[in-house]
Amino acid sequence: xxxxxxxxxxxxxxxxxxxxxxxxxxxxxxxxxxxxxxxxxxxxxxxxxxxxxxxxxxxxxxxxxxxxxxxxxxxxxxxxxxxxxxxxxxxxxxxxxxxxxxxxxxxxxxxxxxxxxxxxxxxxxxxxxxxxxxxxxxxxxxxxxxxxxxxxxxxxxxxxxxxxxxxxxxxxxxxxxxxxxxxxxxxxxxxxxxxxxxxxxxxxxxxxxxxxxxxxxxxxxxxxxxxxxxxxxxxxxxxxxxxxxxxxxxxxxxxxxxxxxxxxxxxxxxxxxxxxxxxxx
Amino acid sequence: xxxxxxxxxxxxxxxxxxxxxxxxxxxxxxxxxxxxxxxxxxxxxxxxxxxxxxxxxxxxxxxxxxxxxxxxxxxxxxxxxxxxxxxxxxxxxxxxxxxxxxxxxxxxxxxxxxxxxxxxxxxxxxxxxxxxxxxxxxxxxxxxxxxxxxxxxxxxxxxxxxxxxxxxxxxxxxxxxxxxxxxxxxxxxxxxxxxxxxxxxxxxxxxxxxxxxxxxxxxxxxxxxxxxxxxxxxxxxxxxxxxxxxxxxxxxxxxxxxxxxxxxxxxxxxx
Numbered sequence: 001x002x003x004x005x006x007x008x009x010x011x012x013x014x015x016x017x018x019x020x021x022x023x024x025x026x027x028x029x030x031x032x033x034x035x036x037x038x039x040x041x042x043x044x045x046x047x048x049x050x051x052x053x054x055x056x057x058x059x060x061x062x063x064x065x066x067x068x069x070x071x072x073x074x075x076x077x078x079x080x081x082x083x084x085x086x087x088x089x090x091x092x093x094x095x096x097x098x099x100x101x102x103x104x105x106x107x108x109x110x111x112x113x114x115x116x117x118x119x120x121x122x123x124x125x126x127x128x129x130x131x132x133x134x135x136x137x138x139x140x141x142x143x144x145x146x147x148x149x150x151x152x153x154x155x156x157x158x159x160x161x162x163x164x165x166x167x168x169x170x171x172x173x174x175x176x177x178x179x180x181x182x183x184x185x186x187x188x189x190x191x192x193x194x195x196x197x198x199x200x201x202x203x204x205x206x207x208x209x210x211x212x213x214x215x216x217x218x219x220x221x222x223x224x225x226x227x228x229x230x231x232x233x234x235x236x237x238x239x240x241x242x243x244x245x246x247x248x249x250x251x252x253x254x255x256x257x258x259x260x261x262x263x264x265x266x267x268x269x270x271x272x273x274x275x276x277x278x279x280x281x
Numbered sequence: 282x283x284x285x286x287x288x289x290x291x292x293x294x295x296x297x298x299x300x301x302x303x304x305x306x307x308x309x310x311x312x313x314x315x316x317x318x319x320x321x322x323x324x325x326x327x328x329x330x331x332x333x334x335x336x337x338x339x340x341x342x343x344x345x346x347x348x349x350x351x352x353x354x355x356x357x358x359x360x361x362x363x364x365x366x367x368x369x370x371x372x373x374x375x376x377x378x379x380x381x382x383x384x385x386x387x388x389x390x391x392x393x394x395x396x397x398x399x400x401x402x403x404x405x406x407x408x409x410x411x412x413x414x415x416x417x418x419x420x421x422x423x424x425x426x427x428x429x430x431x432x433x434x435x436x437x438x439x440x441x442x443x444x445x446x447x448x449x450x451x452x453x454x455x456x457x458x459x460x461x462x463x464x465x466x467x468x469x470x471x472x473x474x475x476x477x478x479x480x481x482x483x484x485x486x487x488x489x490x491x492x493x494x495x496x497x498x499x500x501x502x503x504x505x506x507x508x509x510x511x512x513x514x515x516x517x518x519x520x521x522x523x524x525x526x527x528x529x530x531x532x533x534x535x536x537x538x539x540x541x542x543x544x545x546x547x548x549x550x551x552x
Contacts, residue, residue, distance in 0.1 A: 100462050101466065
């Protein structure tokens with residue numbers, strides 16, 4: 001398997017606070033890689049760094065992100081824009097705010113097709129209908145005419161997924177795409193992403209804090225804490241035999257529906273203190 | 282007042298004015314400039330055919346009111362629209378592009394707002410010379426800040442929302458995001474401001490014609506009529522009162538329309 005994205009020794013700071021510490025990871029063609037960690041672990045920062053949409057407060061101090069032989073961090077903005085949407089696309093976190101409230105679904109879904117793939121209005125519309133069909137939206141004709149607030153959260157996330165896949169990109173970055181959805185919808189959306197990823201042979205970088213989600217759809221996973229990579233490997237391997245104590249603690253913290261009498265076990269304070277010392281060393 | 286009533290009453294009155302302005306020769310009972318020195322300062326109803334009385338030169342007040350709406354509405358629509366275009370463009374640039382654009386445009390707005398607007402407009406017209414074009418130019422030059430300020434804040438807020446980020450991640454350029462993503466979300470506010478600005482433009486035009494700096498005195502204007510009526514208020518109140526009431530109602534109509542539109546267009550209230 002050939003690497004599609006290679007992140008090498010990426011270090012990022014916000015003012016003087018380190019956000020990413022020497023992060024290296026490889027995502028291979030066609031696989032689904034998960035970035036797992038708690039809030040502030042730097043998983044979203046990695047995703048945004050790849051997309052080149054870091055907030056101005058966060059600065060990349062060193063390292064490189066190699067995609068198709070070029071360092072994305074050194075690419076001029078115009079060349080980066082050429083890649084976005086066409087080669088690398090995003091499934092955003094919050095379906096409620098990631099669609100423009102003032103524009104119809106049809107207009108938003110055809111933007112990429114019209115502006116980037118230079119399709120005619122009619123072709124883009126036909127393609128949009130096809131895309132909505134692919135994400136299992138019933139009555140796509142109707143939905144194209146709707147405004148975002150007229151759709152449910154799950155439907156909006158499906159529209160965003162359709163938009164991400166619309167230009168058939170090599171890589172899709174999904175930034176906690178199911179966090180804002182309720183559990184039943186979550187499952188359907190995950191299955192949908194997995195299915196589309198396999199059909200299109202897309203490489204997926206999946207950001208999440210939910211190990212249950214990882215187990216369902218990711219081939220490999222990277223565990224992050226405080227901006228540092230703690231463990232990396234095949235999902236099945238790590239979930240069964242975690243090497244790092246933090247991963248172990250994270251797994252133990254997951255509620256078990258087959259053992260409801262067990263109370264929740266948070267990651268132990270001592271371990272966190274130890275991790276913090278280790279990281280800042 | 283319910284928003285629909287506001288829109289209907291405000292919009293209805295303005296529509297009536299537009300009809301009066303367009304069809305003035307058909308509607309007005311007399312020539313607004315024709316003097317009849319035998320029939321000066323006739324009270325309303327005193328002389329058949331002169332429904333709202335005559336002024337000190339024996340001209341029909343109603344006809345003059347109707348013809349004067351032409352100047353008022355021309356200024357309202359043209360000046361407000363131009364101020365809106367200029368202010369919205371600058372506001373969008375400042376709010377979305379940020380950086381130097383924002384710094385320069387924001388300082389310009391600060392400087393502009395430190396001038397007393399009425400004095401500035403009188404000064405401008407005095408420099409440019411009187412006439413319709415100068416009045417419109419003065420209003421545009423002064424009032425673009427009303428749009429720029431609000432649009433800048435709104436664009437800044439919209440640009441921070443996730444849909445703008447999602448559009449960036451889709452590879453859309455800044456221009457495309459500005460006009461396709463941000464502008465539609467700013468437009469409701471702009472429309473409301475436009476309607477309010479039309480009322481303000483009517484007032485400014487009245488002030489300028491009151492002090493004799495608007496169109497030439499042989500064109501009837503509400504401000505000009507008020508200035509004439511002021512001198513004979515104790516002999517003929519109607520020469521002052523009717524244009525004053527018309528002016529008041531016009532500005533009120535634009536404001537009500539603006540308020541009604543705001544409630545109607547506000548997506549949060551609609552949902």
